[in-house]
Amino acid sequence: MSDVILEMRNITKVFPGVKALDNVSFSVREGEIHALVGENGAGKSTLMQVLSGVHPYGSYEGTIYFKGKECQFRNITQSEDVGLVIIHQELALVPFLSIVENLFLGNEQGKNGIIDWNKAVSMSEGLLEKVGLEEAPATLVKDLGVGKQQLVEIAKALAKEVQLLILDEPTASLNDSDSEKLLDLLRQFRENGISSILISHKLSEVLKVADSITILRDGATIETLDCRKDEITEDRIIRGMVGRDLTHRFPERDVKIGKTIFEVKDWNVYHPLQEDRKVSDDINLYVREGEVVGVAGLMGAGRTELAMSIFGRSYGKDISGKAFKYGEEIDVSTIQKAIAHGIAYATEDRKAYGLVLIHPIKDNISIANLASVSNYGVIEDPKEFSMVREFRDMLDIRCSSVLQLALNLSGGNQQKVVLSKWLFANQDILFLDEPTRGIDVGAKYEIYTIINQLASEGKGIVLLSSELPELLGICDRIYVMSKGKIVAEMKASDATQEKVMKHIMNNTR
Amino acid sequence: MKTLLTFLRKNVRDYGILIALIVIIVFFQNTTNGILLRPINITNLVLQNSYIVIMACGMLLVIVAGGIDLSVGSVAAFIGAVAAVFMVRYNMHWFLTIVLSLILGGLIGAFQGYWISYAKIPAFIVTLAGMLIFRGLTLVMLQGEAVGPFAVPFQRLSSGFIPDFFNYDGFHVTTVLIGVIFSVLIVVIDLINRSKQKKYGFEVLPFYLMVVKNLLIVGAVLGLCWLMASYKGLPTVMIILFVLIILYTFVTSQTVIGRRIYAMGGNVKAAMLSGVNTERLYFLTFVNMGVLAALAGLIVAARLNVATPKAGDGFELDVIAAVFIGGASATGGIGKIIGAVVGAFMIGVMNNGMSIMGIGIDWQQAIKGIVLLLAVLFDVYSKKKIQ
Ligand SMILES: Nc1ncnc2c1ncn2[C@@H]1O[C@H](COP(=O)(O)OP(=O)(O)OP(=O)(O)O)[C@@H](O)[C@H]1O
Ligand SMILES: [Mg+2]
Numbered sequence: 001m002s003d004v005i006l007e008m009r010n011i012t013k014v015f016p017g018v019k020a021l022d023n024v025s026f027s028v029r030e031g032e033i034h035a036l037v038g039e040n041g042a043g044k045s046t047l048m049q050v051l052s053g054v055h056p057y058g059s060y061e062g063t064i065y066f067k068g069k070e071c072q073f074r075n076i077t078q079s080e081d082v083g084l085v086i087i088h089q090e091l092a093l094v095p096f097l098s099i100v101e102n103l104f105l106g107n108e109q110g111k112n113g114i115i116d117w118n119k120a121v122s123m124s125e126g127l128l129e130k131v132g133l134e135e136a137p138a139t140l141v142k143d144l145g146v147g148k149q150q151l152v153e154i155a156k157a158l159a160k161e162v163q164l165l166i167l168d169e170p171t172a173s174l175n176d177s178d179s180e181k182l183l184d185l186l187r188q189f190r191e192n193g194i195s196s197i198l199i200s201h202k203l204s205e206v207l208k209v210a211d212s213i214t215i216l217r218d219g220a221t222i223e224t225l226d227c228r229k230d231e232i233t234e235d236r237i238i239r240g241m242v243g244r245d246l247t248h249r250f251p252e253r254d255v256k257i258g259k260t261i262f263e264v265k266d267w268n269v270y271h272p273l274q275e276d277r278k279v280s281d282d283i284n285l286y287v288r289e290g291e292v293v294g295v296a297g298l299m300g301a302g303r304t305e306l307a308m309s310i311f312g313r314s315y316g317k318d319i320s321g322k323a324f325k326y327g328e329e330i331d332v333s334t335i336q337k338a339i340a341h342g343i344a345y346a347t348e349d350r351k352a353y354g355l356v357l358i359h360p361i362k363d364n365i366s367i368a369n370l371a372s373v374s375n376y377g378v379i380e381d382p383k384e385f386s387m388v389r390e391f392r393d394m395l396d397i398r399c400s401s402v403l404q405l406a407l408n409l410s411g412g413n414q415q416k417v418v419l420s421k422w423l424f425a426n427q428d429i430l431f432l433d434e435p436t437r438g439i440d441v442g443a444k445y446e447i448y449t450i451i452n453q454l455a456s457e458g459k460g461i462v463l464l465s466s467e468l469p470e471l472l473g474i475c476d477r478i479y480v481m482s483k484g485k486i487v488a489e490m491k492a493s494d495a496t497q498e499k500v501m502k503h504i505m506n507n508t509r
Numbered sequence: 510m511k512t513l514l515t516f517l518r519k520n521v522r523d524y525g526i527l528i529a530l531i532v533i534i535v536f537f538q539n540t541t542n543g544i545l546l547r548p549i550n551i552t553n554l555v556l557q558n559s560y561i562v563i564m565a566c567g568m569l570l571v572i573v574a575g576g577i578d579l580s581v582g583s584v585a586a587f588i589g590a591v592a593a594v595f596m597v598r599y600n601m602h603w604f605l606t607i608v609l610s611l612i613l614g615g616l617i618g619a620f621q622g623y624w625i626s627y628a629k630i631p632a633f634i635v636t637l638a639g640m641l642i643f644r645g646l647t648l649v650m651l652q653g654e655a656v657g658p659f660a661v662p663f664q665r666l667s668s669g670f671i672p673d674f675f676n677y678d679g680f681h682v683t684t685v686l687i688g689v690i691f692s693v694l695i696v697v698i699d700l701i702n703r704s705k706q707k708k709y710g711f712e713v714l715p716f717y718l719m720v721v722k723n724l725l726i727v728g729a730v731l732g733l734c735w736l737m738a739s740y741k742g743l744p745t746v747m748i749i750l751f752v753l754i755i756l757y758t759f760v761t762s763q764t765v766i767g768r769r770i771y772a773m774g775g776n777v778k779a780a781m782l783s784g785v786n787t788e789r790l791y792f793l794t795f796v797n798m799g800v801l802a803a804l805a806g807l808i809v810a811a812r813l814n815v816a817t818p819k820a821g822d823g824f825e826l827d828v829i830a831a832v833f834i835g836g837a838s839a840t841g842g843i844g845k846i847i848g849a850v851v852g853a854f855m856i857g858v859m860n861n862g863m864s865i866m867g868i869g870i871d872w873q874q875a876i877k878g879i880v881l882l883l884a885v886l887f888d889v890y891s892k893k894k895i896q
Contacts, residue, residue, distance in 0.1 A: 314782060339784040353782050356775035358842050367772050368783040370765045377765045385709045421783065 005030040005195055006051075006084075006164060011062035013043075013050055015408065017400030020046040021060070022219040028164065028195055028212075033186055035206040036199045038216035038241055039440040040412025041398035044199045045089060047216070048166050052086040053079040066164070077106075083163030087153045087170060089199075089411050089438070090351060095142035100124045102141050103156050127155040131185060145300060147178030154185065165189065165196040169411065171205060172438045173348075175299040175466055183209045201412075201440050203234045215240040242442040250473035251445065253452040257476065258289030259326065261460040262343070262429045267321030269309040269484075279305045279316060281484045287429065287460035292451060294475035294492070295464045296500050302484040303464040304348060307431040311345035312338035325429070339368070344427035346418055348434035348464075354418035357407040361399055362388045364406050364417050369425040391420040396446065411438045419447065423454075430454065433464045448474050468497045482507040525887060526835060526851050533855060537862030544865050545858070548740035551733070556667060556812055558857030559746045560585065560805040560821075564828040565835070565849040566757040567794075567801035572832050573761075574794045575774040575841030576625065576632035580639030582824035584799060585806030586816075587643040588614055592807055593656040593816030596663065603663040611803050617643070618799020619792070626792040640825070648818050657815030667812035669745040681742030688734025692727040699723060746808060753801075758846045770794065775842030830877065831856050834884040855880070 006028040013021040021043045028034045036044050050060050053073030064071045066082055073079045076086070093102050100117075103124050110116040124137040133151040141149060150170055157165055167186075171179040179202075186196050186209055200206050206213060207227070215222040215237065222240050225232050239245055269280035279302045287293045295303050308315035310323065312335030323332045325341055332338040338345075347353040355364050365388045366373055373384040388402050395416045399409060406417060415438055422430060432451070436444045451474060455461055465471050471478055471492070478495050480488040480503045488503040537545045544550055564581050571578050592610045595601040601609075617639075624635045658664075675682040699719070706713050714722065737743055761767040772780040773787045781787045805824070810816045835852030837844025856877065863873045 311782075335781060335784050336786055345782065347782060352776075353778050356772050356779050356842065358775050358838075359771065363768065363772065367768070367780070367785070370768060374765050378763055379765060379768060381763075382705060382709060 003030045004028070005067055007065040008047070008051060009063045009065070011047065011050055011060055011064075013046055013055060013060040015400075017404070020219055021050070024062075024216070024219070024221050026214055026221060028197060031190055031193050031195055032211040033190055033196050033198060033209050035210035035213045036197055036216065037201070037203070037206060037213060037237060038222075039218075040416075040438075040443055041410040042216040042241075042440075043219040044216055045168055045410060048086055048168060048197065048199065051079070052076055052084060052166065054086075080160050083161055084166070085157040085160055085162040085164070086166040087150075087157065087168065089168040089172075091146075091149055091153060093141045093149055093152060096140060098138045098140055099128070099135060099144075099152055100137040102152060103127060103137075103159050105156075107156075107160055123159070124155070127158050130158060131155045132181065146173050147175070147181070147299065150174065150178070150182060151185075154182075162194060165194060166199075167196060168199045169201065169438055170198070171200060171202060173299075173434075178299070179205060201438060203237055203441065206237070207232060207234065213237060217241060217243065238441050241440065249441070249445065249469075251449045251452055253456070255476055256290045256456065258458060260286050260324075261289045261326060261458075262287050263324040263327075264310060265322045265324070267306070267310070267323075268319065269305060269316035270318045272315070272317050275317070279484050280309060283321070283486055285462075285479060285486065287462055289458045289460060290455050291477065292455050292461045292463060292475045294471035294478040295462060295481055296468060296471050296478055296504070297466075297481035298504060299466065301481040301504075303481055304433055305484075306481070307345055307433055307462070307464060310338070311335065311343055311431060314345070339425070339427070342428040343431070344368075344422040344425055344429065345431045346422045346433060346435060348437060350414050350418050354421075355406045355414060358405060360403045361392070361397065361406055361409070361417055362402040365391055365402075365420045365424050368421050372424075372426070387424065388420075391424055394423075395420055395450070396443065412440060412443060415439055416443070416447075419450075423450070428459045429462075430459060431462045431464065434466065435463070436465070436467070436470065444470075468500055471495075471500075472497065480504060526848060526855070526884070529884070529887075530851050530855050530858070533858055533862075537858060537865075541862060541865045545862055546736070548736045550861070550865070551736055552740055552744055554857055554861040555747055555750075556744060558853070558860060559667070559750055560809050560824060561827050561831050561853040561856055562750050562850055563753060563805045563808070564798075564801055564824065565831045565853045566753050566846060567798035568828050568832045569757070569835070569837060569844050569846055569849040570761070570770060570794045571632075571798050572829075572837045572839070573774045573841060573844045574770050574791055575777065576791065576794065577829065578621075578632065578636045578639075578795065578798050578802075579825050579829075580621065580636040580643060581798065581802040581805075581828055582821040582826075583640045583643035583647065584614065584617055584802040584821075585809060585824055586647045586818070586821035587617075587650065588803040588806035589810035589816040589820050590647045590650040590656065590818075592810060593659070594650055596659055597656050603660050606663070607666070607807060610807055611800055614799040614801075614803020614806070615796050616799070618796040618802075621799070622792040622795030625795060626788050632795075647820075651816060651818050653818060655815045655817045657810075657813075659811065659814055664811050664814055665745060667744075667746055667808045670741045671743045671745060671748065673742055679739070681738040681740075684734050684738040684742040685731075687743065688731050688738075691734075692730050695726055695730070696723050749804075749808075754846065754850055761846050766790070771842055773841075827856050827860075827877075828853075830881045834881060836888055852884075 004027050008024065008026045011021050011024045024047060026047065038044050049055050051064060053075050056074045057072035066084060094105065100120050104120050108115050109120045109123060121137050128135065128137065131151045131154050133148055133155065135144065135148065141152060170182055174182065183205055186198065189196060198210065210227055212227060213225045213232065263286035265284050267280055267283040268278060271277040271279050283306060297303050305315050309319050310332060313319055313333055314335055323330050330341045332341060332343065351357065362384065366384055370379065373380055373387060385402065392402055397413050397416045399413065406414060409417065419435055436447055439447065451461055463471065463475060472495055475492045478490055478492055478500065479486050480500055482504050487507045568578060588610050591613060592606050595606045596603060621635050621639050624630045625632045671683060673681045673683045703713050703719065769780065769785045769790055773785055773790055777787055806821065809820055831852035832844065832849045833839065834855055835844065835848030837849065859877055859880065863876065
């Protein structure tokens with residue numbers, strides 16, 4: 001039995017109105033990959049923030065021992081000094097700085113305040129090699145994809161001589177191959193004696209790499225499973241997470257498909273900056289009443305760009321093509337017009353495009369449809385409150401009240417607020433962009449149920465998702481996109497993961 | 510007792526500035542040997558500083574929307590000059606002049622708003638340019654001299670008092686009556702809100718605290734009216750201020766347009782993708798600011814009974830300071846009208862109190878600067894406490 005490197009004892013953390021952690025104990029052995037799982041709002045991120053000094057000593061109760069010594073971190077720098085590095089749910093790189101500059105930000109190489117760039121660059125080459133990132137150190141971070149940015153974050157952690165690496169949902173926005181790479185890297189670290197804590201809602205990958213799994217529920221430790229001793233299954237973890245068995249991953253539904261509700265023809269979109277780069281190439285796409293249409297593709301296939309360009313030209317330049325609703329051409333040239341025609345777009349990037357973080361949940365949910373809760377431009381508070389509360393209950397958003405700031409919600413619950421906004425807006429053509437990103441298994445099921453219900457009301461739903469099982473599980477028809485083109489269309493009943501991947505692969509080369 | 514403490518802790522930000530205002534009033538009341546709260550001085554204080562309150566209402570919207578307007582002092586001066594030239598050189602009727610001036614203010618706001626909102630030039634730069642442009646145009650307009658005096662009805666805009674309908678010797682009964690009506694309104698509205706909030710399951714103030722709060726507010730209102738009544742009654746300007754404060758409080762807290770301005774300031778992209786026409790809305794906040802700057806310019810000119818090239822010098826600083834002292838966030842999305850108004854009165858009391866004490870303009874500036882810094886510091890600190 002290897003030694004315990006980290007031990008957190010009886011941690012309790014209270015926010016105004018919520019007890020986020022209630023007497024949680026958690027320990028990690030040296031050289032293991034320890035997964036931390038639990039529902040949205042269970043307290044996973046909070047526990048790690050307590051550990052890394054984001055919530056300073058004194059703002060929580062309980063004790064932390066790292067390598068046998070008691071730690072009282074007052075800020076992140078102090079925890080990094082002992083070799084404890086956290087990579088947050090949202091990346092924290094500076095987009096307009098280069099890879100080297102980011103790698104050594106706050107850890108600059110040099111003397112007397114003067115940076116030794118030669119040393120920095122040569123060190124960075126070593127680090128990049130370790131994480132398997134083949135990019136010039138001078139590349140700006142904004143020009144890298146999310147997967148590569150993630151690697152930069154990890155290299156940055158290595159630069160600080162990390163002993164315990166904490167990753168909060170690192171693969172939430174990565175595609176399968178990038179995720180696989182990242183997991184390999186964690187395994188490699190394990191060989192070299194670096195322990196990691198991995199928070200993830202993707203249970204399949206947890207099972208692939210984890211040596212132990214700790215399950216949190218409602219701010220308390222439920223159990224710790226040892227994968228080396230026992231045979232653990234996804235169902236076993238889910239039972240611990242939600243406290244009951246979840247027999248089906250996808251709800252059943254009666255499919256009743258009607259007329260074509262929405263269609264785009266010959267849709268072309270150019271990149272906003274690179275003038276001759278087409279990001280949507282001759283797209284033809286339709287969705288019928290009561291139909292759930294999936295759009296599959298790798299990261300960067302142009303799904304988000306397509307949806308946003310249709311949604312009031314909120315992305316792209318020189319957009320051409322026609323949009324139809326019930327066979328009649330409609331004008332979707334501004335967001336207001338698109339919304340007026342019943343189109344909604346729920347974004348994948350909740351922080352940048354979805355939420356006003358400094359405002360309450362209530363204001364975030366009602367903003368796209370204030371007309372329904374106002375009279376002659378005057379908002380009727382009672383009506384707004386009761387409607388917003390209905391949505392909170394329907395999506396089970398975990399919050400102390402609807403006046404809680406969006407900022408203080410857990411990642412998954414923020415995602416639910418974005419979704420609620422568009423459900424509240426009561427549109428009949430919904431583009432849902434990664435609606436289940438960062439959402440726990442139980443809540444996913446609820447969101448699928450809601451999608452089904454919307455479909456049964458005769459709405460048309462376009463689901464953009466990187467998770468193939470999800471698309472196969474709830475869609476009626478699937479488009480496959482690659483490099484801005486639709487390369488295949490198939491009935492979900494005929495589709496398999498292999499078939500979809502084959503279409504993608506054939507067209508990426 | 511515990512509830513009182515937790516309540517105060519939760520709401521330090523809302524009540525903090527109010528407490529600071531009271532502290533400052535008490536301080537100056539002492540150092541000026543009681544001159545500060547004499548009826549005649551209160552009247553003067555309101556007349557002299559009304560421009561801050563008026564413009565703070567517009568500036569709050571601009572700052573909440575995510576912008577800033579440095580040009581308001583120059584615009585106020587320019588409008589004062591235009592109005593003076595219209596009335597004195599061209600004998601235009603005073604009422605027509607007021608209407609045209611307000612329209613002109615709106616146009617100036619639209620001009621700046623266009624560059625800011627549609628041409629996407631930062632507000633700081635456009636209004637810095639505006640500050641120079643309209644100061645220059647003021648000089649051009651007045652040809653370097655002071656233009657005045659004005660017709661009496663125009664002067665009343667700032668130096669008039671509401672008429673008294675009851676001739677009671679040396680005491681302005683109407684003023685007290687207005688005070689009473691106003692107090693009753695305040696209490697009724699508060700009670701209605703309270704029952705609404707209760708109905709929807711919110712935490713409300715414990716009953717005794719609510720009583721104390723209302724007694725304090727009513728006491729302050731009645732006390733003020735009583736003092737005013739023993740002088741010449743309520744100044745017309747005060748009525749204008751009340752109307753503006755109520756109007757803007759309503760707009761910011763109860764209307765769709767208000768909600769959208771806050772959303773835009775909090776996250777432009779999210780607001781845009783929720784269907785808010787952010788460009789037009791941002792543009793409109795500057796138009797609104799222009800109109801209010803024009804109103805302030807008219808009132809200042811009316812009070813001095815002359816338009817001068819130096820009028821409105823440094824007004825923008827007082828106004829912006831008032832808004833930030835009142836708790837608005839420099840990055841947009843956060844701020845309240847009532848906060849900005851209290852901030853405006855704080856600056857007003859300091860201006861007035863320090864003048865009575867005979868402190869020179871040099872030290873006045875320095876002291877106001879320090880107060881601004883302390884206020885913002887307090888705000889940052891209390892925000893941290895809450896999180
Ligand atoms: N700053 C804060 N103020 C108030 N409440 C907070 C704050 N931060 C987190 N919470 C609350 O604490 C609880 C735990 O949140 P946490 O972010 O740890 O969840 P999580 O397990 O990481 O969930 P997810 O899987 O959705 O990311 C939630 O109910 C959340 O609303
Ligand atoms: Mg989290």
